[in-house]
Amino acid sequence: MGAAAAVPAATALTGCGGSPSSGSTLNLVYLGDATQQKTFDKLFGAFARAHPKIKISARGIASKNWAEFANTVSTQIAGGKVPDIISVATEGQRLFASKGLLEPLDSYIEKDRETVDAYFDDADPRLRKWTSEYSSPDDKTYFIPGGYNTVALYCNTEVFDKAGVDLPSDGWTWDDFKQAGLRIKKKTGAFLLPAGYSFPFVDIMPWLLSNGASTLDADWKKSTIASPAAVEAAEFVKGLVDAGLSPKPGGTFDVPTQMDKGNLATFGGGRWPTLDVRRLRMVDKVRIVPWPTGSGRGSPVGWDGWPILKASQNKDAAWTFLKWLMSKDASVFFAEIGGTNIPARNSVATGPEFRKNAPKGTEVLAEAVTYGTPIPCPRQSAEADVAVTRAWQEAITGTKSPREALRSADRKLSGLV
The missing domain is CATH 3.40.190.10 (Periplasmic binding protein-like II)
Structure with a gap:
């Protein structure tokens, strides 16, 4: 269904007005x-x-x-x-x-x-x-x-406790997050999070927005994906992958099941992962915290x-x-x-x-809606997503340098919008 939901939402008023015919x-x-x-x-x-x-x-x-x-x-x-x-x-x-x-x-x-x-x-x-x-x-x-939907981090409290790492009471920085991951990896062998590129709403946008960057400007008319802040975000995620804090991006990794087994400390998502958390009876050992900050708070909406x-x-x-x-x-x-x-x-x-x-x-x-940013969705959204996900894949897997990969996406986005 896209970023808003995987199934329909009923957020809504009791009917009045209008006179629909019987049947x-x-x-x-x-x-x-x-x-x-x-x-x-x-x-x-x-x-x-x-x-x-x-x-x-x-x-x-x-x-x-x-x-x-x-x-x-x-x-x-x-x-x-x-x-x-x-x-x-x-x-x-x-x-x-x-x-x-x-x-x-x-x-x-x-x-x-x-x-x-x-x-x-x-x-x-x-x-x-x-x-x-x-x-x-x-x-x-x-x-x-x-x-x-917005995006935050679902955290396995048992993994954090086992590693002797405290979850933030207010918020954490990117550096705090990485240091926590290094300790968790050393003490438990668990991954910090599954870095990816196939679902921009969770895999890409939170990193960009929490560093004051995005794929397009506020009017969705100009590409901003190659900005220094965006490159810095891609470099940080690549650093998590290079440090072994994420399973190989693009591989097969059952996120909810691996968290339940204690092999994963966090994963990103909106409301929808709560259904998996319930299904696996993990509600009591999971806590949701804001996405870590680069230059500030950020979440797609x-x-x-x-x-x-x-x-x-x-x-x-x-x-x-x-x-x-x-x-x-x-x-x-x-x-x-x-x-x-x-x-x-x-x-x-x-x-x-x-x-x-x-x-x-x-x-x-x-x-998160109070500080979130609408996910950029121009008329050419499908083509834009292809350019963004391909560039992010190249950046975090090392196929191209983050700067080179995002510059290539910038040229494609500029031609679309």
């Missing part, structure tokens, strides 16, 4: 395969209890990236197969809005202003600002933002967007669903069934439903 059926499509259908079914079951006259049918499209997904949806619409709603992660929002496929939501929002304002009053204001700033090419509103298709014949029913997604009841429900996002509603993200059966420090994930 309306909404068609929803999402990027993903059939394994995600169970989560959608749970979501729809809760909605049906509140709105029994509206049925929802979901269909996953297994695409390689958001560009391929958008092209598939466009082709299907041209052929008469029209969805009413799409679940779109940050990576695909600007692309979808630019294709003219989406219905502006401004009139619906104005009609139900009280309901929508109640939702956003309970959310971090950045989420609303970012959705408007990055997901609209023409100042119209096309998405209701849902749950979001990705969020779900929920639009209505312009070609939909069920817009009122679709808006009823979007309003329900904004309800506190829906947000609490998704938190309780094990949603993989951080609820947009602060009252739920900091509440007992979200923290129940979760590692200590879970609140760190919600706090």
